[in-house]
Amino acid sequence: MKLKHLSLVAFASVIHPSMVLAQTTNAAPADDQDMAEPLDSGLIIVTANRTRSVADETPVALSAISGEALQEQGITNPTQLEKAAPNLSIVRDNGLQITIRGVTSDDDSEKGDPSAGFLVNDIYIARPQAQEVSFFDVERVEVLRGPQGTLYGRNTTAGLINVLSRRPVMDEFSGTASLTYESYDHIVASGAVNIPVADILAIRVAGNLDRRDSYIINGTSDGYEYDPFKNNLSGRVSLRFEPAPDVRIDVIGDYSDIGGRTINAVPLANFFSGIVPGTRPTYLDPDAKAARTNTFRQGQEPIRDITDRGVTGQFEWSPGDFTLTYLGSYREFPNSLQTTLVGGRVPATLSGEQSQQSHELRLAYSDGDRFAAQFGGYFFSEESFVRLTLLNPQVLGLPAFATNYEFVQGPTKAKNKSVFGQASYEIIDDLTATLGARYSYDDKSRIGETAFDTNPAVMIPGNRIVLQVNDAAASFDKVTWRVGLDYASPIGLLYSYVATGYKAGGFNDGCEIGTQPGCRFTADALYYEPETLTAYELGFKLANADRSLRLNGALFHYDYSNLQLSQTSNICGAPCQLTRNAALAKIDGIELEGVFVPMAGLRLEAGVNLLDARYDDFQPAPGVDFSGRSLSRSPDLSGYVGASYTIAVGADGGLEASVRTQFSSEYDLTDLERLIEFYQPGYTKTDITLTYRNDANGLTVSAFARNLENEITLTSADSGIAIPFGSATFADPRTFGVRVGVDF
Numbered sequence: 001m002k003l004k005h006l007s008l009v010a011f012a013s014v015i016h017p018s019m020v021l022a023q024t025t026n027a028a029p030a031d032d033q034d035m036a037e038p039l040d041s042g043l044i045i046v047t048a049n050r051t052r053s054v055a056d057e058t059p060v061a062l063s064a065i066s067g068e069a070l071q072e073q074g075i076t077n078p079t080q081l082e083k084a085a086p087n088l089s090i091v092r093d094n095g096l097q098i099t100i101r102g103v104t105s106d107d108d109s110e111k112g113d114p115s116a117g118f119l120v121n122d123i124y125i126a127r128p129q130a131q132e133v134s135f136f137d138v139e140r141v142e143v144l145r146g147p148q149g150t151l152y153g154r155n156t157t158a159g160l161i162n163v164l165s166r167r168p169v170m171d172e173f174s175g176t177a178s179l180t181y182e183s184y185d186h187i188v189a190s191g192a193v194n195i196p197v198a199d200i201l202a203i204r205v206a207g208n209l210d211r212r213d214s215y216i217i218n219g220t221s222d223g224y225e226y227d228p229f230k231n232n233l234s235g236r237v238s239l240r241f242e243p244a245p246d247v248r249i250d251v252i253g254d255y256s257d258i259g260g261r262t263i264n265a266v267p268l269a270n271f272f273s274g275i276v277p278g279t280r281p282t283y284l285d286p287d288a289k290a291a292r293t294n295t296f297r298q299g300q301e302p303i304r305d306i307t308d309r310g311v312t313g314q315f316e317w318s319p320g321d322f323t324l325t326y327l328g329s330y331r332e333f334p335n336s337l338q339t340t341l342v343g344g345r346v347p348a349t350l351s352g353e354q355s356q357q358s359h360e361l362r363l364a365y366s367d368g369d370r371f372a373a374q375f376g377g378y379f380f381s382e383e384s385f386v387r388l389t390l391l392n393p394q395v396l397g398l399p400a401f402a403t404n405y406e407f408v409q410g411p412t413k414a415k416n417k418s419v420f421g422q423a424s425y426e427i428i429d430d431l432t433a434t435l436g437a438r439y440s441y442d443d444k445s446r447i448g449e450t451a452f453d454t455n456p457a458v459m460i461p462g463n464r465i466v467l468q469v470n471d472a473a474a475s476f477d478k479v480t481w482r483v484g485l486d487y488a489s490p491i492g493l494l495y496s497y498v499a500t501g502y503k504a505g506g507f508n509d510g511c512e513i514g515t516q517p518g519c520r521f522t523a524d525a526l527y528y529e530p531e532t533l534t535a536y537e538l539g540f541k542l543a544n545a546d547r548s549l550r551l552n553g554a555l556f557h558y559d560y561s562n563l564q565l566s567q568t569s570n571i572c573g574a575p576c577q578l579t580r581n582a583a584l585a586k587i588d589g590i591e592l593e594g595v596f597v598p599m600a601g602l603r604l605e606a607g608v609n610l611l612d613a614r615y616d617d618f619q620p621a622p623g624v625d626f627s628g629r630s631l632s633r634s635p636d637l638s639g640y641v642g643a644s645y646t647i648a649v650g651a652d653g654g655l656e657a658s659v660r661t662q663f664s665s666e667y668d669l670t671d672l673e674r675l676i677e678f679y680q681p682g683y684t685k686t687d688i689t690l691t692y693r694n695d696a697n698g699l700t701v702s703a704f705a706r707n708l709e710n711e712i713t714l715t716s717a718d719s720g721i722a723i724p725f726g727s728a729t730f731a732d733p734r735t736f737g738v739r740v741g742v743d744f
Contacts (some may be wrong), residue, residue: 059495095128102613103158136208147501149480168202182737268726343725385410409448492542698743
């Protein structure tokens with residue numbers, strides 16, 4: 001369905017308030033903000049522009065979801081955020097794959113980069129495998145749609161997600177605790193306590209247990225356990241120190257032990273028949289049990305053992321009209337796992353270490369009237385070592401005397417250096433112009449090899465054959481910019497902007513001809529170029545006087561160049577990942593959301609997203625033209641409708657019943673290696689919740705059901721090295737649960 005055919009639907013949503021849902025979700029202003037909060041105002045303070053502002057007064061398409069709203073919607077990890085933000089898909093594969101408005105990256109290797117940034121407390125998390133954090137003691141999550149290349153830098157072509165934890169408060173001893181039990185023995189236990197040590201010092205300690213059995217049924221007799229799928233234990237200690245009225249220092253240390261079983265896929269044949277290269281197979285519409293059954297045997301214990309740890313520091317000094325901010329972090333991600341690939345035929349072991357550090361210095365100025373500006377510099381450095389060992393290598397086409405097949409990579413290094421600035425000026429009353437730019441320089445390198453060990457009986461020197469040396473280095477630089485104009489009208493904000501985004505280029509496995517013996521790739525085959533995006537957007541954030549009716553909307557067009565597309569290939573002599581640039585893509589869309597509160601206690605909400613994301617010029621193979629074909633994970637139509645009603649129970653209590661339905665039209669999941677057009681048919685998913693709250697004692701008790709329809713929706717489809725061994729992953733099935741929480 002093309003965008004022009006959907007414009008009437010969008011217009012109908014605008015003129016019917018009960019069909020539109022606000023982008024900001026049930027959140028109050030920060031404690032230090034002097035604001036009155038009308039009934040169900042939806043106001044929330046964000047830092048989307050790296051300075052504090054009210055979300056509905058911030059000229060960017062964003063969704064800000066408070067910690068309370070995360071709990072109400074049952075969002076405990078990033079993959080569930082798509083319920084709370086438009087045109088967002090987050091799927092679990094080898095780490096997280098984030099898609100915003102059709103822009104995504106499927107390169108999850110140690111040398112790849114995402115197209116959407118993932119941040120925790122304003123710190124960019126480089127590896128997708130380190131991004132599936134558990135949400136606990138969260139202040140809010142900000143989802144920014146559209147390129148954020150000026151203030152946030154590279155790898156934010158699609159936008160970004162920023163998870164912000166609660167900070168210590170100086171003048172109160174308080175805390176929170178909650179326990180959730182859900183289907184599949186899913187237990188989430190969280191707690192936090194805020195301790196004021198002195199007038200100028202406070203500490204907050206938080207912890208979380210997140211354990212769940214697998215959604216996948218073992219349909220074999222291999223004897224291996226699939227449970228628990230995850231068993232994560234996390235802790236965080238935050239310190240706030242205010243030695244002077246204009247000085248604030250925050251230090252955050254966090255540690256997560258991530259365990260569980262690694263089985264997260266089922267046979268592709270569970271969902272499709274007639275799987276032939278270059279065709280569109282038949283979707284089988286399996287029942288929930290059949291869809292979730294894995295018939296691939298495991299060749300070894302499927303386990304994961306991952307540690308994610310780091311420290312973040314922020315210094316803020318605000319003398320007069322200026323604010324100087326330093327933000328720095330160091331993180332480590334040692335990991336190991338065992339699984340079985342290729343339809344249960346190839347046991348695999350992965351071990352690795354990744355570390356990253358980042359430093360940012362910003363100076364912001366505001367005259368309190370018409371002019372505001374910020375300037376800064378940024379440095380990021382990452383280094384990793386990875387060893388992937390595959391057994392039964394003959395399945396992959398290696399000779400009979402091969403005993404394994406290995407990718408040994410490291411060190412893989414990436415560095416980014418940037419300088420940036422952005423300024424806003426109120427040209428006339430309520431009309432503000434914004435101009436920003438950023439210069440980014442990226443440097444990448446990797447040393448490694450693709451090899452296999454041999455049977456000593458064949459007497460090959462060193463008992464090892466190196467198929468390919470992986471040795472490459474590349475540098476890229478880019479200026480990204482943003483120009484905007486916004487108007488604070490009597491009924492809300494009107495905004496427009498043109499902005500650019502940039503994701504650095506990189507290299508494939510191998511080395512360039514002439515650089516050392518055995519290198520066989522030309523520069524064109526080895527390296528791929530940066531991808532860039534130019535976005536044009538018009539938007540509004542409107543409300544009536546008491547904010548009982550709020551409407552948010554955006555109309556956007558993207559020119560998307562040099563898309564980086566990844567797939568499995570035998571170009572290395574055996575299976576490996578290959579990334580290349582598609583020529584061009586175009587994306588057009590409309591997002592409309594709003595909320596209507598006709599009376600105390602009743603809240604109606606809805607949203608509709610229209611998207612036309614397609615290749616404009618792309619030939620994935622000789623004689624094959626994908627021009628006009630949809631980008632993956634980009635439904636033409638999606639959205640949600642919902643309602644909640646609250647009644648008083650006694651003097652201090654309230655009982656809220658809520659229902660919310662998410663819907664989506666069909667979307668593609670094309671396999672680019674074999675040009676197979678897999679797809680997910682349209683669906684609806686409905687959540688219901690009944691919650692009792694008592695303001696006097698801080699008690700909350702909830703009962704809920706998620707995905708009442710029990711829709712098993714595909715999140716990925718891959719034909720693998722051979723179609724019979726293809727695999728699919730899917731989103732959460734139907735679950736029921738209860739939650740008890742208390743604030744003190």
